[in-house]
Amino acid sequence: MPRRLLRRPAPAHTYLRPRLTLFHVIRRTIMKLVGMQVWDVAGGMTFYTLLSVVPGAIAIVSIVSMLGLEDETVVTAAGLVHELLPEINPDVLASTLLSLANSSTGVLGLVLGLIGSIISASNALASFHRAMHRIYDTREGRQFLWFRTVIFFETLVLMAALIAVLLLVLIGGDLSTRLGDLLGLTTATVTLWNILKWPAILAVLVFVVSVAYHRGPNVVQPRFRWLSWGGLAAVLVLFTMTLLLGWLASYASALDWVLGTLSSLGVAMMVFWVSFIVLVAGAAFDAELLRGRQLATGLPAWDTLQLRTRHTRTLEFLDEDAAQARTTAQAVVESVRTGEPVTVPRSPWIAEADTFWSIDSSDQPVSTGKPYRTPSPDHELG
Structure with missing residues (x-):
């Protein structure tokens, strides 16, 4: 964090019933x-x-x-x-x-x-x-x-x-x-x-x-x-x-x-x-x-407001699509890292390497490092 954003720590204080202002x-x-x-x-x-x-x-x-x-x-x-x-x-x-x-x-x-x-x-x-x-x-x-x-x-x-x-x-x-x-x-x-x-x-x-x-x-x-x-x-x-x-x-x-x-x-x-x-x-x-x-009132709303979603049909579809894309991508990475074949459902989203539709690796650099906000550990391979 840049020094200009750092603040001198405030003295500690005990609140009997803390509330936001x-x-x-x-x-x-x-x-x-x-x-x-x-x-x-x-x-x-x-x-x-x-x-x-x-x-x-x-x-x-x-x-x-x-x-x-x-x-x-x-x-x-x-x-x-x-x-x-x-x-x-x-x-x-x-x-x-x-x-x-x-x-x-x-x-x-x-x-x-x-x-x-x-x-x-x-x-x-x-x-x-x-x-x-x-x-x-x-x-x-x-x-x-x-x-x-x-x-x-x-x-x-x-x-x-x-x-x-x-x-x-x-x-x-x-x-x-x-x-x-x-x-x-x-x-x-x-x-x-x-x-x-x-x-x-x-x-x-x-x-x-x-x-x-x-x-x-x-x-x-x-x-x-x-x-x-x-x-x-x-x-x-x-x-x-x-x-x-x-x-x-x-x-x-x-x-x-x-x-x-x-x-x-x-x-x-x-x-x-x-x-x-x-x-x-x-x-x-x-x-x-x-x-x-x-x-x-004690609800864990520091990150997300605790409110029920009104319409969920499109959100469910997006979650399913994201999960499918994540599973397919993880299968490719797992095979590259281990050198072993993987078994996944047949789909047009994945193909053998060196075929006409496949996206293969490149001799040129393709990464400069991890982004500031990385995915959660649940989405990463061990």
């Missing part, structure tokens, strides 16, 4: 995120999310095209988006969407756009599932087709929830005033709506994140929590980041720092990337907090 949970959360390289995980989720934006926009504009309201509706929608995200240039957004509308083909554009958007968004959701599996030290146990079917319907529910949140956000400010005048609502009612919509948005976000944390990993949680600490922290950080982003966008707009489509795309990519990091971090915090509680 919150600082330990935070440290293990950080180390878990570093170990799984959360920035790469969030990058993959961001990539698939952005892929769903373009076909989704084509589908929306195709609907507008079939209604014959291209110019007026698209310009109005671009203005609403600009009201929500001031860093986006409404003129550039409107011209881009109108060009997509002119190139789309009505129903065909709608169908293809919806399919492409859902598939891309489902890939982002599948990436989130894989991240949750890594946090809980497990893997996906469902077969591919069944897993993709479940992800498809989860994506539909998630998109509906996000659309609801987006509508809650959009119906505010001047738009809520105009809607209030149209519906005959009083000024006090509109003001009350503008105040109460933010707690409602937070409640919806916390619920969605908590459900995602509960259903994401391939483990059976002890119980469903309507409000997990990690989910609450993630939503609060995202909400604060959104407010900060709005302030920075206004400041940058005043200095003409945010211009054109490319800068808006860069802002969107950064927002998605940071948001996914925060979401994964909240899940990791919940997992490490659960580990501390399991240890406090």
